[in-house]
Amino acid sequence: MRCHKCGKAMKYAKGMTFNKHKVDGWRCICGEEYFNPEQAQLILLLNKLKRQRFKLKLSQVRSNLILRIPKEVGEALNLHKGEEVYFSLDDSGKMKIETCGR
Numbered sequence: 001m002r003c004h005k006c007g008k009a010m011k012y013a014k015g016m017t018f019n020k021h022k023v024d025g026w027r028c029i030c031g032e033e034y035f036n037p038e039q040a041q042l043i044l045l046l047n048k049l050k051r052q053r054f055k056l057k058l059s060q061v062r063s064n065l066i067l068r069i070p071k072e073v074g075e076a077l078n079l080h081k082g083e084e085v086y087f088s089l090d091d092s093g094k095m096k097i098e099t100c101g102r
């Protein structure tokens, strides 16, 4: 990868900052940075999802209520069928779902 500003070869670097998230990318000695496009796109998608409030309908299987995670959220968080998540309630009764071991 060559820098479009100065034309020098850029080095692949880890831990660069994009929208307050860590991403990999290419860095030039002139200070120019290119972010890994896949990682940058995922950050933009997560930021978009964070601004949304999803209205979900509960299903029921026998006595259990089933909550369906929207497809775009599952994909952005890389969630898969059979995977375990943590579920908890806070003091005000709000539900929280967290991914395990990430």
Ligand SMILES: [Zn+2]
Binding pocket: 003, 004, 005, 006, 007, 008, 028, 029, 030, 031, 032
């Ligand atoms: Zn440069």
